[in-house]
Amino acid sequence: MNFTTDFDEFEAAHGALEDDSNQYLTNVDKGLSLVADVVSGEKVSQSTAIDDTIDLIFSSCGHVKVTDEAELSARLKRLAERLKTPMRYKVLNGKTVIGVGGTFSAGKSSFLNSLLDDKTALLPVDQNASTSVATYIMKGRSDIAACNIFGREVKLNSDALQAISHGFLRKHGLNLAQYLDFIAVQSSSLPVDGVALLDTPGYDNGLDLKNLGDRARSQRALKSVDSLIWLHPAMKAVEKPHIDFIKSLGEGLEVILVVSKCDEQPEIYRASDPARSHIVQSIRSGFVDKGINICGVIPYTTQDTDWPRGKSCKRQVIEFLNKSSRAKKTVTDIKSEIDSAIASLRSDFYSSLNELERQSNKLASDFDKAANPLDIPSVIRLYGVLGSQSANIKYDREIFENAVAKLTRWVKERLGD
Numbered sequence: 532m533n534f535t536t537d538f539d540e541f542e543a544a545h546g547a548l549e550d551d552s553n554q555y556l557t558n559v560d561k562g563l564s565l566v567a568d569v570v571s572g573e574k575v576s577q578s579t580a581i582d583d584t585i586d587l588i589f590s591s592c593g594h595v596k597v598t599d600e601a602e603l604s605a606r607l608k609r610l611a612e613r614l615k616t617p618m619r620y621k622v623l624n625g626k627t628v629i630g631v632g633g634t635f636s637a638g639k640s641s642f643l644n645s646l647l648d649d650k651t652a653l654l655p656v657d658q659n660a661s662t663s664v665a666t667y668i669m670k671g672r673s674d675i676a677a678c679n680i681f682g683r684e685v686k687l688n689s690d691a692l693q694a695i696s697h698g699f700l701r702k703h704g705l706n707l708a709q710y711l712d713f714i715a716v717q718s719s720s721l722p723v724d725g726v727a728l729l730d731t732p733g734y735d736n737g738l739d740l741k742n743l744g745d746r747a748r749s750q751r752a753l754k755s756v757d758s759l760i761w762l763h764p765a766m767k768a769v770e771k772p773h774i775d776f777i778k779s780l781g782e783g784l785e786v787i788l789v790v791s792k793c794d795e796q797p798e799i800y801r802a803s804d805p806a807r808s809h810i811v812q813s814i815r816s817g818f819v820d821k822g823i824n825i826c827g828v829i830p831y832t833t834q835d836t837d838w839p840r841g842k843s844c845k846r847q848v849i850e851f852l853n854k855s856s857r858a859k860k861t862v863t864d865i866k867s868e869i870d871s872a873i874a875s876l877r878s879d880f881y882s883s884l885n886e887l888e889r890q891s892n893k894l895a896s897d898f899d900k901a902a903n904p905l906d907i908p909s910v911i912r913l914y915g916v917l918g919s920q921s922a923n924i925k926y927d928r929e930i931f932e933n934a935v936a937k938l939t940r941w942v943k944e945r946l947g948d
């Protein structure tokens with residue numbers, strides 16, 4: 532892998548990043564010791580195959596009419612995602628996970644920093660591409676830990692958190708993000724309990740850099756969230772790639788639209804009711820008309836979180852987070868949600884089989900009653916078709932039950948239950 536090439540492409544596209552006070556960025560030895568810390572350790576978990584098992588469960592339902600199949604499959608994968616890495620389910624246990632997504636530089640990290648009671652910026656922010664690792668923020672006693680790609684927990688300090696950004700690539704020519712799965716930050720200054728807010732890299736930060744893979748990183752992290760806060764800058768139009776990206780995260784995902792950087796758009800900033808202003812409404816329609824499930828719109832600026840007067844954008848977000856925290860999931864909830872998704876699929880199998888049986892019985896009685904001997908061959912043919920359909924479903928059910936047993940075993944192993 533050629534770091535220099537990535538670095539040159541990156542710099543050409545985004546210009547120089549600067550942070551003269553961070554020891555991990557200014558001092559090469561310190562930078563390298565951070566890399567050494569981050570990559571150390573044995574492999575803890577390996578769970579990639581579980582998505583294949585979930586796919587097998589759904590493909591075995593090919594002859595069965597499944598209610599809300601796409602939604603159910605996305606939900607199962609979302610739940611399994613939580614259990615994939617021991618550290619992930621440890622930190623997310625009992626939390627509603629709310630993703631924060633959007634284009635590069637939409638203001639995602641600044642938005643999250645602005646929600647904190649303390650004015651010290653926690654997450655790295657830059658006018659150039661900044662966030663490089665999916666980062667959960669939640670209320671708790673100050674603690675920062677990263678989970679590396681081997682599933683191992685690595686403790687970090689706040690300077691290291693700031694340094695693990697695309698700025699590290701700029702300074703040292705090495706993409707640290709490739710060794711990290713996610714970072715978990717506990718901060719006492721987050722004003723809401725019971726939620727984990729997930730900061731993600733801008734999925735479209737200008738270049739398809741093989742070693743950065745920000746799109747895949749964002750997508751993977753956001754596929755496991757319970758709902759999504761989507762940041763859309765007030766000055767930008769809604770485009771097809773935004774819609775496609777949100778849709779790729781799973782059917783029916785609830786989205787809160789935060790129109791960011793409203794201070795840069797006078798028509799919104801000076802409106803008496805910014806949420807009803809023409810621009811905000813047309814941004815909203817841009818998403819709703821293309822089938823995105825927008826369940827709230829909040830015009831926002833990090834420059835003045837008390838704006839608009841009497842309706843503070845920050846307070847509106849906190850109210851939404853408080854409401855969401857009531858839907859928090861414990862590990863037991865996750866297990867029972869997985870069980871209920873499986874139960875719903877199993878019941879679809881049984882109703883399909885029952886329906887075929889009912890039709891076969893009716894045909895058998897029609898056969899007995901057939902007044903016209905010419906009808907008999909077609910009744911026999913139909914009986915045969917129903918019989919082979921039922922045999923197919925019974926065969927699929929074997930595959931289904933085997934895959935379900937594998938998933939159930941995997942969930943049990945994860946939860947130690």
Ligand SMILES: Nc1nc2c(ncn2[C@@H]2O[C@H](COP(=O)(O)OP(=O)(O)OP(=O)(O)O)[C@@H](O)[C@H]2O)c(=O)[nH]1
Nearest residue numbers: 635636637638639640641656657660661662733833
């Ligand atoms: N005027 C104005 N600038 C903002 C606002 N929010 C963020 N910015 C600026 O926008 C730039 C990008 O902010 P970030 O928070 O790093 O954006 P991001 O979406 O996290 O960016 P990536 O992590 O690179 O995808 C920075 O220069 C911020 O200072 C806002 O409400 N108003």
Ligand SMILES: [Mg+2]
Nearest residue numbers: 639640661662
């Ligand atoms: Mg960011």
